[in-house]
Amino acid sequence: MPTLSKIFVGTSCFYLLAGAFLGVLISLSKVFPQFRFLFLIPVHLDFMIFGWFFNFIAGVSWWILPRLKEGTFRGNPIFPAITFILVNLGLMISLFSAFFRSAFLKSFSPHSLRFFSYLLFSSGIFIFVFQIFRRIKPPPIITNTKD
Amino acid sequence: MPYISRLFVKTAFIFLCLGVLLSCASFFLPNFFPVSIHAITLGWITNLIFGVAFWMFPRGKIKIQEKDKITFLSFILLNSGLLLRFISEPFLYFQVLKYIFVLSSFLQFLGCLFFVLHILRRIN
Numbered sequence: 103m104p105t106l107s108k109i110f111v112g113t114s115c116f117y118l119l120a121g122a123f124l125g126v127l128i129s130l131s132k133v134f135p136q137f138r139f140l141f142l143i144p145v146h147l148d149f150m151i152f153g154w155f156f157n158f159i160a161g162v163s164w165w166i167l168p169r170l171k172e173g174t175f176r177g178n179p180i181f182p183a184i185t186f187i188l189v190n191l192g193l194m195i196s197l198f199s200a201f202f203r204s205a206f207l208k209s210f211s212p213h214s215l216r217f218f219s220y221l222l223f224s225s226g227i228f229i230f231v232f233q234i235f236r237r238i239k240p241p242p243i244i245t246n247t248k249d
Numbered sequence: 250m251p252y253i254s255r256l257f258v259k260t261a262f263i264f265l266c267l268g269v270l271l272s273c274a275s276f277f278l279p280n281f282f283p284v285s286i287h288a289i290t291l292g293w294i295t296n297l298i299f300g301v302a303f304w305m306f307p308r309g310k311i312k313i314q315e316k317d318k319i320t321f322l323s324f325i326l327l328n329s330g331l332l333l334r335f336i337s338e339p340f341l342y343f344q345v346l347k348y349i350f351v352l353s354s355f356l357q358f359l360g361c362l363f364f365v366l367h368i369l370r371r372i373n
Contacts, residue, residue: 103307108372115365118295122358129354133347150290158298166305 103165106179110161110186117153117193121146141200144216148196152189152223160185160230167237181233188226195219250304253320257300260328264292267335280339291357292331299323299364306371319367327360 103111124146127139160182169176199215250258268288275282303320333353337346 103372111372112369115368118361119358119365122354122361126351126354126358129351133341133351155290155294155298162302 104176104179106182106186107161107165110157110164110182113186113190114154114157114161117149117157121149121154124149145197145200148193148219148223153193156189156227157186163234167234168239168241170237177233177237181229185226185230185233188222188229192219192222192226195222252316253324254300254304256324257296257303260324261293261296261300264288264296264331268293278339284335284338287331287334291327295361296327299327302364302368302371306368308371311370317367319363323360323363323367325360326356326363330354330356330358330360 124139124142127137128143128146131137131139164176164182195215196219199219202215265288268285271281271285271288275285299320303317330353333349333356337350337353340346341350
């Protein structure tokens, strides 16, 4: 398994745990009004969809999809590295944007910050899709030289 | 394909069927909407990922049993948590079910934790 895939999968595990923990906080808030964590619902969604599903699927697809150049080369690792940085930066900004909604920081514009995190997600994902598309190809034709 | 992976993948497809049924039901009973979303994201996708990861991730020098205890615990906790969520979340107006709902989210968190404990050994 290449290092880049290990980083993607390790990070996805972190987001799985963080997202599930936010889920516990949100369920407590749904039941007991003294817990006020419902504002974290968008972060819970982002952590699970982009942090867990996307990071995991990106890591595994970088590792397992057919390689370029007769099975030796996975492609330029700069592109998935940029994807990793953009998506995870977007996730961090998504987390911070949730806290900017609280009363003491209302002067910030939460929607624009949240929109910025989604711009980062989409640009990172576009780069990854552009890179991985070349690797989705039919298996090589194997000719039997003995015949 | 190891036994535990088959268990995860079969459960994943059962939850997929349940998820689409609950999605249809949520048009008439909006209380079922959050449950249907969790049936698809956790019940289907996450179970499928867990099963395939246990099957396909590199084993290296680690000896992994067919019925690995940590992974089995992860399966039990995640899916029992999901089932408890199904019976509690749409009916939160009952006092007892409120506690079951909170318990269900704890169980799901623990299920994820046990999976992460297992898989981190495999990617190192």
